[in-house]
Amino acid sequence: NAGVTQTPKFRVLKTGQSMTLLCAQDMNHEYMYWYRQDPGMGLRLIHYSVGEGTTAKGEVPDGYNVSRLKKQNFLLGLESAAPSQTSVYFCASSEPRGGNQPQHFGDGTRLSIL
């Protein structure tokens, strides 16, 4: 009963490096989301997906790309990491039925950009 699994849990990058954060869910949810959480800023939506093969921009999409090739996986990419992208990244998923179903979050990825 894993729910939403994020890998890696921690990562340190140098400015300009690239990396991909992986999110996997085993609940057969249609909707998936990537958020970043910074002190005092709450959760801000980066990108989201309403189904396999679809992605859309959220509130703070610049510097990030995403892909949803399989329903259970949602990948977040940083092509050229910048110190401003130091944050905790959370992936979440939810069902589409009835609208605004609860979101289930992963444990997060703590990313530091030096």
Added chain:
Amino acid sequence: GQQVMQIPQYQHVQEGEDFTTYCNSSTTLSNIQWYKQRPGGHPVFLIQLVKSGEVKKQKRLTFQFGEAKKNSSLHITATQTTDVGTYFCAGPSSGGSNYKLTFGKGTLLTVNP
């Protein structure tokens, strides 16, 4: 765009005292959700309110949705150390989205034993 504001940003209480956090939206909400995030953890869904004036209870936690559906509150009676964490409210994003939420910045509750 739509904003969801929470106050206070921080609240420190003695164990046994009550605690309340307030959430206000710039627009009418179809529903509002509350989440709790323990220190070092991830947000966990607590409850969803849908009806105008709705009140729901979970043990020592009481959730209210305002009559105008633009504000909500979470009240904890007789806090315990297990209540420590950040409490977030969240409402549908602008345009009445069925799948996007806008989160408030949260209220961090600390409890002195």
